[in-house]
Each structure stands twice: as C-alpha cells, then as structure tokens.
Amino acid sequence: MAFEKVNVNDLCFSPVKAIGEDWGILTGVSGKGFNSMTVSWGSVGVLWSRPVVFAFVRPGRHTYGFMNDGEMFSLAIMNKEIHKKMAVFGSKSGRDVDKYKESGLTAVFEDGVPFPEEAELVFVCRKIAKGDISPDWFIDEGIDPDNYPKKDYHRMFIGEIVTVLKKV
Numbered sequence: 009m010a011f012e013k014v015n016v017n018d019l020c021f022s023p024v025k026a027i028g029e030d031w032g033i034l035t036g037v038s039g040k041g042f043n044s045m046t047v048s049w050g051s052v053g054v055l056w057s058r059p060v061v062f063a064f065v066r067p068g069r070h071t072y073g074f075m076n077d078g079e080m081f082s083l084a085i086m087n088k089e090i091h092k093k094m095a096v097f098g099s100k101s102g103r104d105v106d107k108y109k110e111s112g113l114t115a116v117f118e119d120g121v122p123f124p125e126e127a128e129l130v131f132v133c134r135k136i137a138k139g140d141i142s143p144d145w146f147i148d149e150g151i152d153p154d155n156y157p158k159k160d161y162h163r164m165f166i167g168e169i170v171t172v173l174k175k176v
C-alpha cells in the first residue's frame with residue numbers, strides 16, 4: 009500500500025472518531041525492537057505550540073517498555089473494516105505472540121519507525137514528554153472506580169508529530 013506525506017495542518021478528520029471508533033495501533037520502538045498494540049484512548053492536538061499525539065498505556069502492556077525506552081513511536085489510524093483482523097493487537101501480548109505474523113498485517117517503516125501497512129493515516133512522533141495519570145487528577149469521582157479497579161494508572165506519552173502519512 010502506498011502513502012503520501014501530508015502537512016498536519018491540511019488534515020481534516022475527527023480524532024474522536026478516528027481513535028475512539030476506527031481505533032489506532034500504537035507502536036513503540038527502542039533498541040530492543042518494537043511492539044504494537046490497539047489503542048482507543050488518546051488524542052491528536054496542540055501542546056506547547058507543537059502538533060502532538062497523546063497516547064495512554066497501562067504499565068502491564070509489553071508496548072509500555074518500548075514506549076518508555078524509545079525516542080520515537082507511531083500512531084496508526086486503522087479502518088474499522090479490519091477490526092477482526094486486528095483482534096490480536098488488542099487481546100494478546102507481544103511477549104507471547106508475533107502479532108504481525110498471527111494477524112497477517114505487515115509492519116513497514118518510516119525513518120526506522122514501524123507501523124502497519126494497512127493503516128489509513130499514520131502519525132510518526134518524537135517522544136517529548138511522559139507522565140503517569142494519578143488519582144489526585146480526578147475531579148469526576150467515577151473515573152477511578154470505572155477505569156482503575158487494579159490501580160494500574162496509564163502512563164501518558166506525548167509525541168511531537170514529525171511526519172504524517174496518508175494512504176493514497
């Protein structure tokens with residue numbers, strides 16, 4: 009599949025639909041390799057006057073180590089129609105299986121950063137900040153019991169968008 013580079017300011021899409029409904033595949037890459045997992049929480053926006061991606065990863069995920077150690081990551085927006093094919097990315101761990109082999113998706117690279125070739129839109133990001141969600145952030149009392157019965161608070165990764173690729 010072919011991609012074209014696009015200017016982030018020329019993008020016209022809903023991050024809420026793209027991440028929340030179409031879902032993303034988040035890939036962390038470090039000196040030890042890379043790992044990809046499904047995400048449906050996150051955002052694309054602006055912070056510190058830079059275009060950024062926000063991604064949220066629980067500490068138990070295999071992807072967590074790669075996101076922590078690496079300088080770069082990618083967020084690939086997928087097409088809803090391949091959710092079935094993507095199932096392994098959100099249900100199994102890269103510790104146990106080769107998700108690309110099992111799903112039939114193909115990992116391709118942009119400047120050394122991997123992402124699935126089947127993506128619709130890809131944000132290649134340079135990690136610029138991270139921090140752990142903490143219960144003292146919560147104003148809405150439902151957030152903690154609804155999302156963190158195991159107290160495994162997500163780590164938020166903020167990546168400056170360096171390249172945007174759109175499926176041609």
Ligand SMILES: Cc1cc2nc3c(=O)[nH]c(=O)nc-3n(C[C@H](O)[C@H](O)[C@H](O)COP(=O)(O)O)c2cc1C
Nearest residue numbers: 046047048049065066069070071098099100101102
């Ligand atoms: C639709 C969907 C959305 C998900 N969103 C997230 C997310 O935003 N953050 C997260 O930490 N886990 C999320 N997960 C769970 C991980 O994708 C899942 O635990 C995965 O197997 C982790 O793989 P890993 O251990 O190889 O990193 C989601 C799962 C699904 C099915």
